[in-house]
Amino acid sequence: MTLIADPSRLSPADACPVTGRISLVGAGPGAVDLLTLRAVQRLTEADVVFYDRLVDPEVLALAGPQAELRYVGKDVGANAWPQARISTEITAAALMGKRVVRLKSGDPSIFGRAAEEIEAARQCDIPIEIVPGVTAACAAAASLCRPLTERGRARQVVFASATGQEVNDPCLPARLVPGSSYALYMAVHRLEALVQELLTEGLAPDTTVTVVAAASSQNEQMVECALSSLERDVRRNGLTNPAIIMFTVPLHLRGAATKARVTSAFA
């Protein structure tokens, strides 16, 4: 048994004043007033801020006048700024003694590729911390005024990514759990495959699906439709990533899901 009595053992951000430090800061879902006070504080004190294309200019404006702003515009699927290069740039700045803020949209711990940057920092003995933020699914639920969990209906909530790397993963049929709500991140570009997967898993074609693009930002857009018309309606209304696709798997899917699993086990 390991008892971790002192959190600084894991994130020793205050332990090494002689060197730089890295803060992986959750920039929240979009709206600048959904940043936390701690995120604002880190931005104010930063020597250098690394940001990508999902971060709002208003958020960047919170950085102090001393801060150098560096764009590491990793687009989904693009390789202009591969993760390894971002990790290298960030650690190099910290090794020069700088207070580094790495802004990540939403919460750094949820689909933020934080593990690579943490590992890079630790290899160089650089103190690193995570400043948590409001993740996009929570902002989408807030915009809809519709909670992600609800007694007797959605007893758990699943945040999943659907970026396409794992389309053919054999684990997919086990993914839908009855009585769960789902929030799929970054899935708008592969709706056709997604709809087919969900239908195969037993979700009814008339299941209500809600898509919230750019949740909380000025460009926020929402579409609500049946699963069967999801692709058409999202395209027609021009919704693009970043977007959250939300639905609830009903409790009565239980039989269908069990049947599907047994079938696949003997296929």
Added chain:
Amino acid sequence: MTLIADPSRLSPADACPVTGRISLVGAGPGAVDLLTLRAVQRLTEADVVFYDRLVDPEVLALAGPQAELRYVGKDVGANAWPQARISTEITAAALMGKRVVRLKSGDPSIFGRAAEEIEAARQCDIPIEIVPGVTAACAAAASLCRPLTERGRARQVVFASATGQEVNDPCLPARLVPGSSYALYMAVHRLEALVQELLTEGLAPDTTVTVVAAASSQNEQMVECALSSLERDVRRNGLTNPAIIMFTVPLHLRGAATKARVTSAFA
């Protein structure tokens, strides 16, 4: 297809200046500097603030001098303030024209019982909004400096409650999805049953489990141990709710999970 072009249709907080309004405000996980700027703004403007025992006094201190602070101390399992009474009190204050803030620890959309309060407000045509917050699981991950998702290891994250109402739910064996990380809220009081359920579902006895109590607050405590010794180590170190129990279901559980599902289908 319903296109929701205007979010105020769903949360018309700014649409009815003549009456009161209700803001379900995420108070964050504990630390006062993990509130969002918007949450602080709502507290500053509130006429009345409803709070429960999980809200830090420092957070309450952000309310303006005009604000009436009202304790609705719903303990887990206690009925002194049942949800229906809280909903009634909140709507009654809004109907008197007050700007009502209902503080909810973490994010209101995740295990916040928000649905009941939203329904009560809508029945009275009271404008209601959700101000999203940092949920406890994200704060726990940040304190550990360990992301909830990680490529090739934890492709999705599940936030589940384990308050005990659904111990015998037949859906439980389908709950564990390989390659997922889990954050269980409010489960410390029923560890014995939880450990048995997880072992039955195929999780190895030596699976690493991390418990973070009061994440981000001054009373934060962490324990990391094997699943098999979870109850003993949590008790020995005196961790209590609010706490998050975290573990990752390995990808190689796939075979075990499939076997368990087939077995239960023919039982």
